[in-house]
Amino acid sequence: MSILINIIYLLSISLFIFGLKFLSSPRTARKGNILSMLAMFIAVMVTLLDRQIIDFVYIIAGILIGGLIGTIAAKKVQMTAMPQMVAVFNAFGGIASALVVIAQYLRYPNQVDLNNAVTIPITLFIGMLTFTGSMMAFAKLQELMRGAPITFSGQKTLNFMLHLAILVLIVLFILDPGTNRMQLLLLILFLAGLVGITLVLPIGGADMPVVVALLNSYSGLAAAASGFVIHNYILIVSGAIVGASGLILTNLMCKAMNRSLMNVLFAAVGQESDAVATAGKKSVTRYTPVDAAMILENAQSVIIVPGYGLAVAQAQYALQDMVELLQKNGTTVLYAIHPVAGRMPGHMNVLLAEANVPYDLLKDMEEINDEFQTTDVVLVAGANDVINPAAREKGNPLSGMPILQVDQAQSIIIIKRSLSPGFAGVDNELFYDQKTMMVFGDAKEMLLKIGTNLKKE
Amino acid sequence: MTGTIIVSIYIFVLAIFAGFELITRVPPLLHTPLMSGANAISGITVVGALIIAGAGDSNLSTILGFLAIVFATINVVGGFLVTDRMLEMFKKEGQKK
Numbered sequence: 001m002s003i004l005i006n007i008i009y010l011l012s013i014s015l016f017i018f019g020l021k022f023l024s025s026p027r028t029a030r031k032g033n034i035l036s037m038l039a040m041f042i043a044v045m046v047t048l049l050d051r052q053i054i055d056f057v058y059i060i061a062g063i064l065i066g067g068l069i070g071t072i073a074a075k076k077v078q079m080t081a082m083p084q085m086v087a088v089f090n091a092f093g094g095i096a097s098a099l100v101v102i103a104q105y106l107r108y109p110n111q112v113d114l115n116n117a118v119t120i121p122i123t124l125f126i127g128m129l130t131f132t133g134s135m136m137a138f139a140k141l142q143e144l145m146r147g148a149p150i151t152f153s154g155q156k157t158l159n160f161m162l163h164l165a166i167l168v169l170i171v172l173f174i175l176d177p178g179t180n181r182m183q184l185l186l187l188i189l190f191l192a193g194l195v196g197i198t199l200v201l202p203i204g205g206a207d208m209p210v211v212v213a214l215l216n217s218y219s220g221l222a223a224a225a226s227g228f229v230i231h232n233y234i235l236i237v238s239g240a241i242v243g244a245s246g247l248i249l250t251n252l253m254c255k256a257m258n259r260s261l262m263n264v265l266f267a268a269v270g271q272e273s274d275a276v277a278t279a280g281k282k283s284v285t286r287y288t289p290v291d292a293a294m295i296l297e298n299a300q301s302v303i304i305v306p307g308y309g310l311a312v313a314q315a316q317y318a319l320q321d322m323v324e325l326l327q328k329n330g331t332t333v334l335y336a337i338h339p340v341a342g343r344m345p346g347h348m349n350v351l352l353a354e355a356n357v358p359y360d361l362l363k364d365m366e367e368i369n370d371e372f373q374t375t376d377v378v379l380v381a382g383a384n385d386v387i388n389p390a391a392r393e394k395g396n397p398l399s400g401m402p403i404l405q406v407d408q409a410q411s412i413i414i415i416k417r418s419l420s421p422g423f424a425g426v427d428n429e430l431f432y433d434q435k436t437m438m439v440f441g442d443a444k445e446m447l448l449k450i451g452t453n454l455k456k457e
Numbered sequence: 458m459t460g461t462i463i464v465s466i467y468i469f470v471l472a473i474f475a476g477f478e479l480i481t482r483v484p485p486l487l488h489t490p491l492m493s494g495a496n497a498i499s500g501i502t503v504v505g506a507l508i509i510a511g512a513g514d515s516n517l518s519t520i521l522g523f524l525a526i527v528f529a530t531i532n533v534v535g536g537f538l539v540t541d542r543m544l545e546m547f548k549k550e551g552q553k554k
Contacts, residue, residue, distance in 0.1 A: 030541065037541075354546050
């Protein structure tokens with residue numbers, strides 16, 4: 001590897017770092033992404049100078065095909081489908097790293113030194129598990145298969161045995177004199193694929209944000225690992241940064257749900273049998289959209305708590321139309337975004353930004369929790385577990401989960417189809433609170449009705 | 458050879474620290490674009506794939522390298538473009554049409 005190429009790689013790495021630094025503010029974020037693109041472009045161009053490359057046919061064909069598919073996917077994807085898209089891209093990153101490493105082995109099957117004897121099987125393991133795990137996550141998110149956790153007896157034992165078997169195979173690979181290595185690699189590949197599947201099978205829909213973030217981390221680590229195999233520093237650095245990024249997000253998501261990673265991966269929370277409604281005994285205050293409009297008109301300050309149900313109903317546009325009318329009326333409106341409001345970290349912000357909500361009105365949980373006390377009306381649409389005061393009590397699945405302090409506001413309007421509990425299966429006391437007005441119905445329809453009633457003024 | 462692997466490990470660990478510092482500064486507001494952008498960066502594997510597909514060593518390794526280029530390029534191009542599409546939607550109050 002020539003020195004020139006490595007120096008230019010260093011330039012690329014620096015640009016990646018600046019690109020990510022610019023992501024710390026929404027004002028500079030777009031510039032940052034463009035810097036990262038530039039970094040990638042430079043890295044690819046300078047690699048083509050490598051003297052090992054003698055044939056450009058497959059390279060050009062590969063880039064054209066991949067570029068075309070990538071462009072179409074990026075232009076067509078719905079913002080609600082971002083988690084699926086990221087899952088698929090994670091899968092592709094993982095399989096690409098695995099393919100690179102197998103191909104590298106095939107090029108020099110007789111020149112595997114100790115370093116490579118260790119790193120080749122490990123990279124294959126991470127890459128393949130990222131691939132199948134991400135494809136499973138995609139299938140669940142896209143609802144190609146049941147989103148609920150799928151469990152069977154002996155699942156943990158199977159998982160343990162798979163990992164043990166892979167460990168043994170890796171050791172065998174390292175010790176092998178070179179006669180059975182290809183067979184060992186194929187076995188590792190197969191078992192790693194199974195690990196990916198069994199990793200995601202028992203994970204429920206509500207926990208998907210954690211898994212997508214974790215697999216994001218793995219796809220970075222797979223790239224870094226393949227960098228160890230082909231002695232390429234830009235792969236190591238970029239992969240490590242992505243790995244770190246995914247880990248941070250995984251950790252944040254776990255904290256927001258008050259769960260440990262182990263609990264998310266193995267506890268299979270959210271099975272259908274968990275969700276038993278105990279509603280029906282207590283009385284609720286039932287309001288029509290006309291009443292709700294009147295309450296909102298008289299409010300000085302309103303906080304809106306959007307949940308994923310809102311986005312599923314594509315109601316964020318109706319919501320924004322309604323909010324604009326309130327703002328013309330002189331009402332201050334803010335949005336309270338819980339970290340797990342969407343289907344992936346930060347998802348709800350993107351969905352609202354798409355509906356033209358200015359980003360300075362989007363407040364995360366820590367920013368807004370103190371404001372509820374001084375707010376006249378909180379309007380909740382499509383959120384449930386993240387506002388459930390039961391989280392402050394002990395002895396239920398929500399205990400200890402950080403929630404939006406909605407119950408501290410003067411009055412609360414909740415738009416919901418029924419009184420059924422959320423993913424966690426815990427009844428929400430807030431529905432029966434005296435200061436809560438329940439507006440029963442489809443979120444979009446109800447928001448439109450509230451909007452038209454505001455317009456009459 | 459042990460020298461290179463040690464250097465690689467140093468670089469890897471330091472890059473993880475740098476990554477932690479950089480990413481903790483990204484506000485929750487931008488976590489989705491962060492993920493898709495980081496995703497595109499992990500497509501850097503394309504660099505390794507290019508050399509393998511272009512070296513013309515054996516048919517099998519060339520084909521595997523070609524497939525790796527296709528997958529990694531989808532990751533890179535799709536990831537960056539969709540991130541740009543999202544970031545374009547983030548506007549401050551008053552900046553909206």
